[in-house]
Structure formats: structure tokens, C-alpha cells
Amino acid sequence: MQIHGGDILYSNLEYDPDVYYFLYIGDLKNYALNYFVKETLEKRFSGREVQFIAIVPDVCFQYNFSNILVINPVARDDMITNHTFSNIPTAPKTSCRISGPQFMSAVSKNETVLSLIETVLKNQNEIYINLYESLMEMNLDSLDRVILLGPDKKIARKYNDKIVQFRELQGIVPLIEGAVCRGVEELMRMTSSFREKWPDGIFVSGxxxxxxxxxxxxxxxxxxxxxxxxxxxxxxxxxxxxxxxDPTVLAVVANENDVYIAGVADQTIVDGNRFVGSHFPSVTTREQQQKLKEYTRAVGKLLGRSGYRGIFGCDYLIDCEGNIFFLEINARKQGTTLEFCFTLEQNLPKGSPMLPELEYCAVMENRFPEGTVEMKENSREIHWGTYNYKVMEELVTNGYIPQNPYERETFQKVANGELVKDFVILEHLGTNLKVMPGTFLSRVVSVGRCRDDVNEGLCQGVGFIKQTIQKLGA
Structure with a gap:
């Protein structure tokens, strides 16, 4: 089908009516998760080819991905204002990150997307939408025969609320001492009263x-x-x-009794609360990991009783005395989801359901599929680390690192002993772009047999990325 309309910044869509399609709506950095969804659906629609169409907000120089639609109203407006919305720009095009709600709202009312869904539904009974996060602003599922492959939006929003978490998890997990207030005046009064009592600092969150x-x-x-x-x-x-x-636990809820634990990783946190990446395996002790899994299972059962179905994560901290404290629920897929899929694929028996298949069955059938098994040991001795390179000031890209689609193969080769270590640089936006603060410029994933080798790969990858940017006017 032909794609028209200035609201679509880029498209390479080739629609085949003989193929069964689902939609992915989310950031490009989670694109590869859809291959696992594709494999899940192929099991259920044996004999019919399954493909996906990805609707993303990422503005790149070029795309090494199939069936992409790019929608980013903020970037589009900037390009129009600065006269760069053309095939031969006179100035760098703008790449900026927009909020999830803003993106989902734009996609939900986009005429091209609505027409695409109508076309697809002429050739198949339903169309699934795979989301990284279930957001209220995504309302395409109000259309007939459109089904979200993810948690219920209202339940996810409730449990992404830090205030709800603090109130409902009392007595379930070890919470940090604190209180809830409303408004700036009460916030200032409360933090002032705690300042002497908590000399190491006060954490404030909306x-x-x-x-x-x-x-x-x-x-x-x-x-x-x-x-x-x-x-x-x-x-x-x-x-x-x-x-x-800062350990994090990734899990899946199928119902109020069944909670699957994918694994424990260590988050890399800078400036006290800014997540930039993760490491696996965790350096926490076996006893600490057991406790982390127990707490996460308890949270999962609470979510399950509330009707939540699908992937979620829990973040924790461990103090200098070894005490574990709960930080938050992420009622969505989280940053370790893709790498845990690759890790599970190498460590579990061949044919075991992967996380997207677990989520599919949880959402559609309130159960886990046959053959579900948790990873007990890292038997293939896979170590990995990730680093999300986010731009903190307005920059211009003056170099390009080709978008590498072979992260899955890197895990396979290290697990099989074909490689001792390797790293890949993923989703680099490309050259001649004005990149706004808060935008993900690229992502590094390093895989090896030990953490030192992983850190070496991350350092080298970040170094390469830094060579592709310069300050405006430099």
C-alpha cells in the first residue's frame, strides 16, 4: 500500500495481503523484541507467514529496519519551522524524544495508521498491537478486532503511580521510611522537617x-x-x-498465583536516580537474589489479584550493611527485557517459551504456556552490560555508526564459544541531525565471559559514539 501524508516522517512499508501482520508501537530500541512476538504468533498460525509493522518516534538519518513508519509531531513541527522538512535539507533535521503519552496520542489519531489497520483487517481476523508500555493515550484498541498484547492500561497506570505503590505495598516488601504530601507548600514543610533527621539526603518523587x-x-x-x-x-x-x-528483577504475571521470574540484573544509576544501563549477572549474593525474587513474586501476586497480566519489573537498592529496600514497580517492559530474552534463549532448554510468549499467554489466556521454565543458573556463563547514550544538551551529529541488527547473534556466538567477547552499537541516529536534550543517540550492548570484558566493550562503544557528535557551532 502507498503511504501518504506529511505527518509520516518516513516509511518503507511494503504490505503483502498474504502475510499475517501485527503492529509494534514504541521506541526503536525495543524493535528486536518483536522477533520473539513474531515467533510466538507463528506457533499459533502455523502455515502462515507472520511479520510486523513498527511505528516509532525515532528520527534517524536512515533506517536498517523493515516496515517502519516514523511519527514524531514535535520533530515535524521543528523541521517545518526551520525549513528542513524536505528531501534536500539546508540544515540538520531534528531528532528529539517525545513523551510516551504524546506519541501514543499522535499514533492513535493518525489517519495513515487508521487506514493501515483498516487495510490489514480486510485480510485477517484481528490485528494485535505489541506495546513496550500500556498507556491510556493508546486508544486504537477501541476499534473492532484490534487487540493489545500487554497489560490493561488502567491497571498499569494505577501501579506505575509511586503514591499507590507506597500505600499498597506496606507490609509486602521492605519500603524506605517516608510520607506522602500534596502541593509545593506541604512538600517544602515536610522536607524541611526531615532534613536534620535524614542528613544523607531526601528523595522526592512525583x-x-x-x-x-x-x-x-x-x-x-x-x-x-x-x-x-x-x-x-x-x-x-x-x-x-x-x-x-541497584538490583532490578524482571518478571511476568499470568494470574494471581503464577509469577515468572526472568532474572536479576544490576542497574547503573548516575546522579542518584538516572538509569543509564544494566549488568548481568548481578553481583548480589545468592541469598540476596533469593530475597529479591521472593519480594518480586509477592508484588506480582498483588498485581495479579488486581487483574494485571504481562511483563513488569521491580527495582531495589541494597545498602552498605546488605539490607534490601524496595524502590518501585515498573508496570511495563523495562530496560533489561530484550537482553534477558537473549540470555534465556541460551540458558533454557531448546523450545522453551520466551518472555513475549509468556506475556501473550498471560494476556490472552490467563496462564503460562506448556513448557514454561525459569532460569535457575547461568549455565552458558553469559555476561552482558548495556549503556543507553542519552544526549543531555543540544548537539549535532557529524558521524554515523551503521545500525547493527545482530545483537541476538552476538549472544549466540558468545554462548557457543565462537566469540570470547564482543559489543554492538545499536540504533545510532546517524549523521547531520540536530539532537535535542533527552534523546537517545544510541545504545551499546557488550557481551562476554566476565564483567571486566563487558565493561571494556561498553567503554569502547561509548567512545565511538562520542566521536559522532559535536556541540552546536563547534
Whole structure:
């Protein structure tokens, strides 16, 4: 089918009516998860080819991916304003990150997307939409025969709320001492009263925050007033605990009794609360990992009783004395999901269901599929680390690293002993782009037999990425 309309920044879609399609709507950095969804659906539609169409907000120089639609109204408006919305731009095109709600809203009302769904449904009974995160602004599932492969949107929103988590998880997991308040005046009064009691700092978070946005470790009242200004918001105020370990547990909920634990990884956190990557296996002790899994299973059962079905994660910290504290639920897929798929694929018996298949069965059937098994040991001795290179100031790209689609093969080769170590640089935006603050420029994944080799690969990959950018006017 032909793609028309200035609201589509890029398309290489080739629609075949003989193929069964599903849609992926989300960031390009999660594109490879769809291969596991494709394999899941192929098991259920044996004899028919399954493919996916990816609708993404990432503005790149070029795309080494099939069946892509790019929708980014913020970038489009900037290009129009600066006269770069053409085939021969006179200035760098803009690549910027937009919020999940803004992107989902734009996709849901996009005429090209609606026409695409109508066309696909002429040749198949339903169309599934695979999401990284279930958001209220995604309303395409209100259309007949459109089905979301993910958690219920209302339930996911409820449990992504830090205030709800703090209230409902009392007595279930070890929470950090804290309190809830509303408005800036009460926030200032509360943090001031805790300042002497908690000399290491006070962590303040809005009800919804992620990757360091709308939350901060504060050590002065001036930092609180500068960061938090919404007088209508509720805030969670907790004691900041100095620590070196930030473990995260990835899991799947099928019902109120069945919770699958994918594994434990260590997050890399900078500036107190900004996530930039992960490492596996975790350096936590076997006993600590057992506790982390127990707590996560308890959270999963709470989610299951509420009707949540699908992938989620829980973040924790471990203080200098070895005490575990719960930080938050991520009621969505999280940053370790793709790499855990690759890890499970190498460590579990051949043919075992992967995470997207577990989620599919959880959402559609309230159960896990036959043959479901958790990873007990890292028998293939796979170590990996990730680094998300996010731009913190307005920059211009002056170099290009080809988009590498072979992360899965890298895990396979290290597991099989064909490689001792390797790293891949993924989803680099490309050259001649103006990149706005908050945008992911690229991602590095390093795989090896030990953490030192993994860190070496991450360091080299980040070094290559830095060579592709310069400050404006430099």
C-alpha cells in the first residue's frame, strides 16, 4: 500500500495481503523484541507467514529496519519551522524524544495508521498491537478486532503511580521510611522537617517518574523548590539511603498465583536516580537474589489479584550493611527485557517459551504456556552490560555508526564459544541531525565471559559514539 501524508516522517512499508501482520508501537530500541512476538504468533498460525509493522518516534538519518513508519509531531513541527522538512535539507533535521503519552496520542489519531489497520483487517481476523508500555493515550484498541498484547492500561497506570505503590505495598516488601504530601507548600514543610533527621539526603518523587524525570535526590531546600513546582501534584518523600547496589528483577504475571521470574540484573544509576544501563549477572549474593525474587513474586501476586497480566519489573537498592529496600514497580517492559530474552534463549532448554510468549499467554489466556521454565543458573556463563547514550544538551551529529541488527547473534556466538567477547552499537541516529536534550543517540550492548570484558566493550562503544557528535557551532 502507498503511504501518504506529511505527518509520516518516513516509511518503507511494503504490505503483502498474504502475510499475517501485527503492529509494534514504541521506541526503536525495543524493535528486536518483536522477533520473539513474531515467533510466538507463528506457533499459533502455523502455515502462515507472520511479520510486523513498527511505528516509532525515532528520527534517524536512515533506517536498517523493515516496515517502519516514523511519527514524531514535535520533530515535524521543528523541521517545518526551520525549513528542513524536505528531501534536500539546508540544515540538520531534528531528532528529539517525545513523551510516551504524546506519541501514543499522535499514533492513535493518525489517519495513515487508521487506514493501515483498516487495510490489514480486510485480510485477517484481528490485528494485535505489541506495546513496550500500556498507556491510556493508546486508544486504537477501541476499534473492532484490534487487540493489545500487554497489560490493561488502567491497571498499569494505577501501579506505575509511586503514591499507590507506597500505600499498597506496606507490609509486602521492605519500603524506605517516608510520607506522602500534596502541593509545593506541604512538600517544602515536610522536607524541611526531615532534613536534620535524614542528613544523607531526601528523595522526592512525583506520582509518575521514570529515568530520573520528575524525581531527585535533594540535599537542600533550594534544590526541592527549584525542581518541584506543581502545586496540584502529590509527592512521595523518602529517606535517601547511600548504597552501591541497584538490583532490578524482571518478571511476568499470568494470574494471581503464577509469577515468572526472568532474572536479576544490576542497574547503573548516575546522579542518584538516572538509569543509564544494566549488568548481568548481578553481583548480589545468592541469598540476596533469593530475597529479591521472593519480594518480586509477592508484588506480582498483588498485581495479579488486581487483574494485571504481562511483563513488569521491580527495582531495589541494597545498602552498605546488605539490607534490601524496595524502590518501585515498573508496570511495563523495562530496560533489561530484550537482553534477558537473549540470555534465556541460551540458558533454557531448546523450545522453551520466551518472555513475549509468556506475556501473550498471560494476556490472552490467563496462564503460562506448556513448557514454561525459569532460569535457575547461568549455565552458558553469559555476561552482558548495556549503556543507553542519552544526549543531555543540544548537539549535532557529524558521524554515523551503521545500525547493527545482530545483537541476538552476538549472544549466540558468545554462548557457543565462537566469540570470547564482543559489543554492538545499536540504533545510532546517524549523521547531520540536530539532537535535542533527552534523546537517545544510541545504545551499546557488550557481551562476554566476565564483567571486566563487558565493561571494556561498553567503554569502547561509548567512545565511538562520542566521536559522532559535536556541540552546536563547534
Amino acid at each position: 506520582a509518575f517518574s521514570a529515568a530520573g524525570a520528575n524525581s531527585a535526590v535533594t540535599r537542600t531546600q533550594e534544590e526541592v523548590s527549584a525542581k518541584f513546582t506543581d502545586d496540584s501534584s502529590e509527592y512521595l518523600v523518602t529517606r535517601y539511603i547511600p548504597h552501591d547496589l
